[in-house]
Amino acid sequence: MARSRTSIRLLAAVGILSLLPLSGLWFWKRQGPLASQATLLVKRGTTVDALADQMERDGLIRSATLFKLWARARKLQLIRGEYTIEPRSSLSDVANKLRRADIHFTNITLPVGAHAWAVQHRLKDFVPEDVFWTLWKSRRLAATAGFPEAETLEGLLAPATYRVNHAMEPEEIMLPMAEAFRDKVLPTLDGGALPPYQTLIMASLVEKETRLPEELPKVAGVYAQRLRIGMRLQCDPTSLYARWLTGDLRFTAPTPDDTHRVHRFNTYTMSGLPPTPIAIPSAAAIEAAKVPEMGRDLYFVATGRGGHNFAPSLAEHNRNVGQYRREIKRRKPGSGHG
Numbered sequence: 129m130a131r132s133r134t135s136i137r138l139l140a141a142v143g144i145l146s147l148l149p150l151s152g153l154w155f156w157k158r159q160g161p162l163a164s165q166a167t168l169l170v171k172r173g174t175t176v177d178a179l180a181d182q183m184e185r186d187g188l189i190r191s192a193t194l195f196k197l198w199a200r201a202r203k204l205q206l207i208r209g210e211y212t213i214e215p216r217s218s219l220s221d222v223a224n225k226l227r228r229a230d231i232h233f234t235n236i237t238l239p240v241g242a243h244a245w246a247v248q249h250r251l252k253d254f255v256p257e258d259v260f261w262t263l264w265k266s267r268r269l270a271a272t273a274g275f276p277e278a279e280t281l282e283g284l285l286a287p288a289t290y291r292v293n294h295a296m297e298p299e300e301i302m303l304p305m306a307e308a309f310r311d312k313v314l315p316t317l318d319g320g321a322l323p324p325y326q327t328l329i330m331a332s333l334v335e336k337e338t339r340l341p342e343e344l345p346k347v348a349g350v351y352a353q354r355l356r357i358g359m360r361l362q363c364d365p366t367s368l369y370a371r372w373l374t375g376d377l378r379f380t381a382p383t384p385d386d387t388h389r390v391h392r393f394n395t396y397t398m399s400g401l402p403p404t405p406i407a408i409p410s411a412a413a414i415e416a417a418k419v420p421e422m423g424r425d426l427y428f429v430a431t432g433r434g435g436h437n438f439a440p441s442l443a444e445h446n447r448n449v450g451q452y453r454r455e456i457k458r459r460k461p462g463s464g465h466g
Contacts, residue, residue: 156194156198156218156219156220157218157219157220158190158218158219159216159217159218160188160189160190160216160217160218160219160221160222161187161188161189161190162187162188162213162214162215162216162217163187163215164215165212165213165214165215166186166188166212166213167210167211167212167213167232167294168183168186168188168210168211168212168213168222169209169210169211169294169295170206170207170208170209170210170211170226170295171208171295172208172295172297174206174208175206176196176199176200176204176206177192177196179206180192180193180195180196180199183195183222188213188217188222189219189222190219191219194219195219195222195223198219198223199223202227204223204226204227206226207226207229207231208295209229209231209232209293209295210231210232210233210293210294210295211225211226211230211231211232212232213225231293232293233291233292233293234253234254234291234292234293235289235290235291236250236251236254236289236290236291236292237250237288237289237290238250238285238286238287238288238289238290238305238408239287239408240287240335240408240409240410240413241335241336241407241408241409241410242287242407242408243282243369243372243406243407243408244264244280244281244282244372245372245377247285248260248261248264251292251301251302253294254292254293254294254296254298254301255298255301255302256298259298260298263281263298263299263302264280264281264282265279265280265281266281266299269281269284269299269302269303269306270284270306272303272306272307272310273285273306273307273309273310273314274309274310274314275324275325277325278325278404279403279404280404281302281306282332282404282405282406282407283328283329283332283404283405283406283407283408283409284306284309284405285302285305285306285308285309285408286305286308286309286311286312286313286408287408287410288305288308288312290304290305290308313411313414316411316414316415317414317418319418320417320418320419321352321418321420322417322418326401327414327417327418328405328409328414328417329401329402329404329405329406330348330351330352330401330417331348331405331409331410331413331414331416331417332405332406332407332408332409332413333347333351333361333363333365333366333395333401333402333406334347334348334351334409334413334416334417335407335408335409335410335413336363336365336406336407337363337364337365337428337436338435338436339434340434340435340436341412343435343436344412344413344415344416345416345419345420345421346421346423346425346428346436346438347416347428347436348413348416348417348420348421349420349421349422349423349425350425350426350427350428350438351363351420352420352422353422353423353424353425353426354426355400355401358399359426360395360396360397360398360399361395361400361401362387362395362396363395363396364382364387365406365407366393366394366395366396366402366406367382367386367387367389367394367395367396368382368386369393369394369402369406370386370389370391370392370393370394371386371389373391373393374389374391393406423440424440425438425439425440426439426440426441426445427439427440427441427442427444427445427448428445428448429445429448429449429452430452431451431452431455432452432455432456433455437451437452
């Protein structure tokens with residue numbers, strides 16, 4: 129009888145032990161507690177234990193202890209990044225996402241024509257504003273781009289689409305933009321009449337003056353002629369750039385106050401090129417700055433229909449200005465014209 133009881137106990141113990149792996153597997157695979165999609169950031173220096181405890185506190189997993197046991201058994205190497213955790217993800221789902229380094233990236237595009245404030249706006253979810261403006265004046269990043277003497281990164285970030293995530297450090301986000309400029313844009317600046325950095329500045333002015341590719345060499349030609357004879361460039365976009373640097377961030381057409389403002393970026397009141405580029409120029413604008421269409425034209429004004437009229441004399445330019453004003457008046461609602 130005693131032997132029978134012992135056998136029963138032994139069988140019970142074996143049965144319980146056999147259930148432990150099954151219960152562990154059930155706990156590992158069962159739906160998690162997360163009710164809605166969440167973001168998990170694995171930052172530099174994060175340990176497995178700290179991450180497990182954080183995930184349990186935030187309701188991403190049910191058991192930090194079980195995750196730690198798994199991580200140690202698998203010798204998990206945490207890869208820094210931003211991870212998207214779906215609702216009801218099991219411990220197994222979360223663990224495998226981390227093991228695979230299934231990092232979520234966001235695409236950020238820096239377009240041609242973007243200036244400092246546009247770049248800051250595009251990066252605002254990833255780079256705090258105060259940090260951005262500090263990095264904007266980083267000599268290290270400017271040197272990476274190839275112009276250590278540049279006072280800001282204006283024009284020194286290549287137009288492209290970049291993959292970023294919230295676990296990246298701000299400088300880490302902006303560094304590839306400067307590296308892309310060094311690799312792809314910097315080599316294209318040689319070979320013009322101006323030194324490379326001045327070519328970049330000229331190209332940025334040309335870029336902001338016209339959206340028509342065929343006009344880029346003509347605009348560059350006007351500015352090159354004006355530089356040659358010592359005439360002020362009188363570039364409207366530089367007067368706007370000067371406005372923004374004073375803290376007035378109205379993105380509207382220049383006013384007489386803008387063009388009359390004495391500022392080192394305003395080419396209405398200062399001679400020569402501004403100290404830095406005023407935007408990201410296109411490859412076509414850079415080529416135009418290197419090989420401007422040198423003719424007799426010294427002036428240009430918008431037609432009001434998408435392009436510009438060019439003129440060699442002030443008298444002809446004034447006639448073009450009058451034509452532009454009549455076109456704008458004609459297009460105003462209630463003007464009586466079609």
